[in-house]
Amino acid sequence: MSYKVLDENSVKEYIDKTPQIRKIVLNDDEPIDKLQVSEIGDGNLNYVYTVYNGDRTLIIKQAVPFLRCVGEEYPLDRNRMIIEIEALKREKEIAPAFVPDIYHDSYEMSLVAMQNLNKHKILRGEMINREIFPFLSEHISTFLADTLFYTTDFYLDSATKKDEVKRFINKELCKITEDFIFTHPYEENETNSYSPKLDMSVVKEFRENKEIKKAVAKLRYKFMTEAQALLHGDLHTGSIMLNKEETYVIDPEFAFYGPIGFDVGIYLANLAMSYLSLEDNEEEYKEYVKGMIVDTWELFSKKFKDNMINHEKSQKSLQWDYEGGLEHFESYVDSFIEDIFKDSVGFMACEMFRRTVGLAKVADVAGIEDQDRRAEVEKKVLKKASNLITKSYANIDEVVKEITDE
Amino acid sequence: MSYKVLDENSVKEYIDKTPQIRKIVLNDDEPIDKLQVSEIGDGNLNYVYTVYNGDRTLIIKQAVPFLRCVGEEYPLDRNRMIIEIEALKREKEIAPAFVPDIYHDSYEMSLVAMQNLNKHKILRGEMINREIFPFLSEHISTFLADTLFYTTDFYLDSATKKDEVKRFINKELCKITEDFIFTHPYEENETNSYSPKLDMSVVKEFRENKEIKKAVAKLRYKFMTEAQALLHGDLHTGSIMLNKEETYVIDPEFAFYGPIGFDVGIYLANLAMSYLSLEDNEEEYKEYVKGMIVDTWELFSKKFKDNMINHEKSQKSLQWDYEGGLEHFESYVDSFIEDIFKDSVGFMACEMFRRTVGLAKVADVAGIEDQDRRAEVEKKVLKKASNLITKSYANIDEVVKEITDE
Numbered sequence: 001m002s003y004k005v006l007d008e009n010s011v012k013e014y015i016d017k018t019p020q021i022r023k024i025v026l027n028d029d030e031p032i033d034k035l036q037v038s039e040i041g042d043g044n045l046n047y048v049y050t051v052y053n054g055d056r057t058l059i060i061k062q063a064v065p066f067l068r069c070v071g072e073e074y075p076l077d078r079n080r081m082i083i084e085i086e087a088l089k090r091e092k093e094i095a096p097a098f099v100p101d102i103y104h105d106s107y108e109m110s111l112v113a114m115q116n117l118n119k120h121k122i123l124r125g126e127m128i129n130r131e132i133f134p135f136l137s138e139h140i141s142t143f144l145a146d147t148l149f150y151t152t153d154f155y156l157d158s159a160t161k162k163d164e165v166k167r168f169i170n171k172e173l174c175k176i177t178e179d180f181i182f183t184h185p186y187e188e189n190e191t192n193s194y195s196p197k198l199d200m201s202v203v204k205e206f207r208e209n210k211e212i213k214k215a216v217a218k219l220r221y222k223f224m225t226e227a228q229a230l231l232h233g234d235l236h237t238g239s240i241m242l243n244k245e246e247t248y249v250i251d252p253e254f255a256f257y258g259p260i261g262f263d264v265g266i267y268l269a270n271l272a273m274s275y276l277s278l279e280d281n282e283e284e285y286k287e288y289v290k291g292m293i294v295d296t297w298e299l300f301s302k303k304f305k306d307n308m309i310n311h312e313k314s315q316k317s318l319q320w321d322y323e324g325g326l327e328h329f330e331s332y333v334d335s336f337i338e339d340i341f342k343d344s345v346g347f348m349a350c351e352m353f354r355r356t357v358g359l360a361k362v363a364d365v366a367g368i369e370d371q372d373r374r375a376e377v378e379k380k381v382l383k384k385a386s387n388l389i390t391k392s393y394a395n396i397d398e399v400v401k402e403i404t405d406e
Numbered sequence: 407m408s409y410k411v412l413d414e415n416s417v418k419e420y421i422d423k424t425p426q427i428r429k430i431v432l433n434d435d436e437p438i439d440k441l442q443v444s445e446i447g448d449g450n451l452n453y454v455y456t457v458y459n460g461d462r463t464l465i466i467k468q469a470v471p472f473l474r475c476v477g478e479e480y481p482l483d484r485n486r487m488i489i490e491i492e493a494l495k496r497e498k499e500i501a502p503a504f505v506p507d508i509y510h511d512s513y514e515m516s517l518v519a520m521q522n523l524n525k526h527k528i529l530r531g532e533m534i535n536r537e538i539f540p541f542l543s544e545h546i547s548t549f550l551a552d553t554l555f556y557t558t559d560f561y562l563d564s565a566t567k568k569d570e571v572k573r574f575i576n577k578e579l580c581k582i583t584e585d586f587i588f589t590h591p592y593e594e595n596e597t598n599s600y601s602p603k604l605d606m607s608v609v610k611e612f613r614e615n616k617e618i619k620k621a622v623a624k625l626r627y628k629f630m631t632e633a634q635a636l637l638h639g640d641l642h643t644g645s646i647m648l649n650k651e652e653t654y655v656i657d658p659e660f661a662f663y664g665p666i667g668f669d670v671g672i673y674l675a676n677l678a679m680s681y682l683s684l685e686d687n688e689e690e691y692k693e694y695v696k697g698m699i700v701d702t703w704e705l706f707s708k709k710f711k712d713n714m715i716n717h718e719k720s721q722k723s724l725q726w727d728y729e730g731g732l733e734h735f736e737s738y739v740d741s742f743i744e745d746i747f748k749d750s751v752g753f754m755a756c757e758m759f760r761r762t763v764g765l766a767k768v769a770d771v772a773g774i775e776d777q778d779r780r781a782e783v784e785k786k787v788l789k790k791a792s793n794l795i796t797k798s799y800a801n802i803d804e805v806v807k808e809i810t811d812e
Contacts, residue, residue: 153630158584159577161630166572171565178564187724210734213725217738224559224567225633318593319619328616332623 003078003109006062008037011049014060014109021104021113025056044069045076045253050116057118058103062111063253076172080253081110083170087255088112090230091143094150098143098249117248123240127274128364130285137292139247140240140267141299148260149307151230165227170256173233174224177254182220185354186213192357195366197375202382203357215389216353219346227257235263236351236362237270261343264300268293268344269351270362272403276380277364290400297344297396301337308333342392345399349389356381409484409515412468414443417455420466420515427510427519431462450475451482451659456522463524464509468517469659482578486659487516489576493661494518496636497549500556504549504655523654529646533680534770536691543701545653546646546673550702551709554666557636560714571633576662579639580630583660587756588626591764592619598763601772603781608788609763617796622759625752625795633663641669642757642768643676667749670706674699674750675757676768678809682786683770696806703750703802707743714739748798751805755795762787 006014012032015022025035036052040059045068049060063081067074085105092099100115126133153161184191186207194200206212232239233254241248275289312320312329320329355362356378365381368374384403393399412420418438421428431441442458446465451474455466469487473480491511498505506521532539559567590597592613600606612618638645639660647654681695718726718735726735761768762784771787774780790809799805 153627158581158630162575162577162580166575169568169572171568174568175564183725187727189724208728208730210730210737213731213734214738214741217735218741221559221742224564227631227633318595319589321593322614324614324616325619328619329623331616332620335620335624336627 005064006047006049006060006109006111008039008049011037011051011060015051018104018113021058021060024058024103024113025051025053045080050118052116057116058113059116060111060113062109064110078110079107080170080173081112082107083168083173083255084251084253085112086167087230087232087252088114090151091147091232091249091252095143095146095249098139098247100248100250117241117250120241120243120246120248122238123242124237124270124274124363126242127237127289128367130282132285132288133242133244133247135245136240136242136247137295137299139242140249141296141303143247143249144235144263144267144296144300145303145307147232148229148263149304149311151257152228152260154308155311164230165257168230168256170233170254173254174256174258177233178220178224180358180360181350181354182216182223185356185358186216191359193359193361194357195371195374195378197371198357199375199379202379206353206382206386209386209390211390212386215346216350219343219350219389222259222343223262223347226259228260229257230255231258231260231263233258233263235267237267237274237364238362259343259347261340261345262347264297264340265344265347265349266351268296268399269348269355270364271296272348272384273352273355273362273381274364275403276377276384277368286404290404293400293403294396297341297399301341304340305333305337308336341396345388345393348399349385352381352385352388356385411470412453412455412466412515412517414445414455417443417457417466421457424510424519427464427466430464430509430519431457431459451486456524458522463522464519465522466517466519468515470516484516485513486576486579487518488513489574489579489661490657490659491518492573493636493638493658494520496557497553497638497655497658501549501552501655504545504653506654506656523647523656526647526649526652526654528644529648530643530676530680530769532648533643533695534773536688538691538694539648539650539653541651542646542648542653543698543705545648546655547702547705547709549653549655550641550669550673550706551713553638554635554669555710555713555717557663558634558666561717570636571663574636574662576639576660579660580662580664583639584626584630586764586766587760588622588629591760591762592622597765599765599767600763601777601780601784603777604763605781605785608785612759612788612792615792615796618792621752621795622756625749625756628665628749629668629753632665634666635663636661637664637666637669639664639669641673643673643680643770644768665749665753667746667751668753670703670746670750671753671755672757674702674805675754675761676770677702678754678790679758679761679768679787680770681809682783682790683774692810696810699806699809700802703747703805707747710746711739711743714742747802751794751799754805755791758787758791758794762791 012035016032034053037049040048040050047062047064051058051060063078065075065078066072067076088099088102092102100117102112102114104113149155232249232252233256234251239249239251241250271289271293275286278286309330320326365374365377368377387402418441422438440459443455446454446456453468453470457464457466469484471481471484472478473482494505494508498508506523508518508520510519555561638655638658639662645655645657647656677695677699681692684692715736726732771783774783793808
């Protein structure tokens with residue numbers, strides 16, 4: 001089928017002609033008019049249709065050749081869906097519990113049919129509603145440790161890794177990150193936006209601060225050159241759907257081979273901004289979010305290290321095969337993880353800056369109705385980010401202290 | 407023409423059928439039996455034919471589908487010639503004075519026809535003969551600063567750079583470097599070889615030294631993940647042909663996007679090994695080689711910095727466009743070059759290790775006939791490399807002091 005943009009009716013026809021998804025939602029003898037199709041309508045980039053036949057359901061996500069939230073005048077290659085499909089499949093192989101089932105995909109139609117996560121909600125909204133999820137940090141740290149470790153040179157052989165780097169080169173969406181996370185927020189760019197009461201002197205301050213500018217330039221360069229692992233590439237709290245038992249990571253269209261700390265840092269930044277958006281008297285939820293930050297890092301780093309050590313033990317590579325060699329390898333792993341920690345804190349700061357003065361905001365903060373309080377929170381976010389990107393921290397507790405200190 | 411391995415006769419037929427090279431060595435009315443063809447016979451990987459008609463000359467280099475120096479039992483994809491052709495062309499665009507003229511290439515035949523550098527000799531041999539080249543450091547530093555800068559994200563736009571990374575993924579030859587420079591020399595691998603009188607306790611010492619093993623693992627990882635610039639990939643003194651006036655860099659089959667410090671470090675290591683091979687009484691040549699090491703780094707780093715600053719001045723990017731912004735950018739460039747310096751010293755050490763205990767030796771040292779003296783020089787190389795990889799150095803003078811101190 002050659003490419004055409006689907007609508008609610010043609011989605012039904014498409015399902016009718018595609019046996020591997022028809023069988024998910026329809027018995028052989030059921031006609032397609034039993035299907036309820038509706039477009040969710042909240043995507044920035046894509047169209048997403050939910051399809052129901054009673055309890056039977058799936059979603060269809062289709063890329064269109066422009067940036068949906070802007071319109072047809074902002075062209076964006078719909079082949080980005082190829083990256084999303086392939087990243088979903090890789091993540092599903094590596095971390096099956098945390099990735100929706102994929103029923104069908106089509107490069108030609110730039111679409112994927114997947115499990116409808118209709119018993120799950122978006123984490124960002126749930127945090128705004130002050131919901132608590134007992135397994136989230138356990139789950140997300142496994143997702144991170146496994147998708148990141150099993151796509152590195154530590155696990156893959158050298159040739160396969162290079163094929164993967166090539167396959168996941170993601171020019172257009174990386175450019176969006178390079179511009180909107182690493183460039184525009186640090187300059188007087190017309191795409192930036194500011195809340196009405198924001199103290200613009202703080203903005204000017206970080207934009208002309210030598211150490212901040214140098215640190216941002218280094219992190220941007222790291223993002224552009226360090227092909228460490230297959231990243232999700234956009235792991236904010238809006239890319240996670242969950243309930244009390246289950247956690248799913250969705251929307252990996254920004255996936256590419258990049259620095260491990262980027263995924264970790266983006267997620268931690270969104271937790272930090274949630275924390276900073278809380279009111280003074282929300283002690284309990286504050287403690288919960290603090291715990292999330294600590295647990296995510298501690299669990300991720302422990303699991304990533306375990307992956308490294310267990311793999312080395314099973315490989316018994318000649319280079320570490322001498323008395324004391326495994327301890328030397330362990331010390332190498334520790335210093336590798338220290339480097340990821342530093343990178344993560346840096347990327348965390350970049351996300352906090354751009355979510356405050358860049359094009360895309362986070363509802364946790366931007367949704368604060370009292371504009372004076374919103375501006376106060378934003379000022380705090382910028383100050384914390386300025387410290388995070390220029391100071392050095394020995395461990396995650398020091399980072400949490402930086403974020404939570406009044 | 408479908409692929410076949412050429413010999414001295416079929417080289418003539420090939421030239422006869424290929425107008426763009428026929429005209430280089432023959433007038434229209436001259437028959438091909440005027441051509442003198444001979445195979446140079448010293449390549450590790452490829453066959454190289456010189457073709458003469460009196461003063462008119464060219465060379466033809468053809469890749470065969472195995473590692474020539476080992477034989478047909480070591481298969482090696484002849485498509486490596488595609489990388490070599492494309493790297494030669496890129497280097498020729500960027501640094502035309504230092505790259506031979508390319509007359510013709512064929513992906514199908516895995517061959518390239520080039521300028522015959524018959525008025526030039528291989529630098530390694532010339533250094534063994536204690537020859538002095540007044541322009542070498544000036545030339546090689548320009549080659550490095552330009553080929554490296556003009557292929558980075560600093561100069562190329564983000565999408566073009568990513569296309570280039572993809573185009574230059576070089577699986578087989580990178581694997582050779584990963585194994586023979588970064589792995590085998592640091593383990594008891596059967597591919598290693600040792601000179602008869604080498605003190606093996608020194609070898610065991612560095613193979614089981616925690617800080618050295620960690621540093622090598624970091625540099626290996628850097629080599630495998632940091633896609634900074636299009637490297638030559640094998641820039642030892644055997645890859646340079648020159649005379650008193652001109653300098654050419656040849657054989658870029660190992661080209662790929664990697665860390666800038668790798669090209670710089672490999673070259674400096676070969677100079678350092680030349681230095682260490684000299685006899686006590688060769689004061690004058692010692693001073694000359696010391697000067698080469700200092701000049702190469704100083705000139706390279708100055709030219710690379712100038713490229714960065716001049717490009718930024720012509721771009722006037724918004725992010726540095728504020729009072730003091732250009733000084734901030736300059737400070738960023740300085741710290742970027744400091745990082746390249748550290749990387750270069752690390753890679754330099756790796757090359758010194760592997761050229762002493764790995765498969766491939768350098769004639770400067772391996773050619774020392776007195777085996778006791780050879781072993782003494784090798785021991786010194788290993789000791790110096792052990793220091794270079796674990797200590798830190800503020801500048802090139804400190805590195806030179808490390809190499810030259812008795």
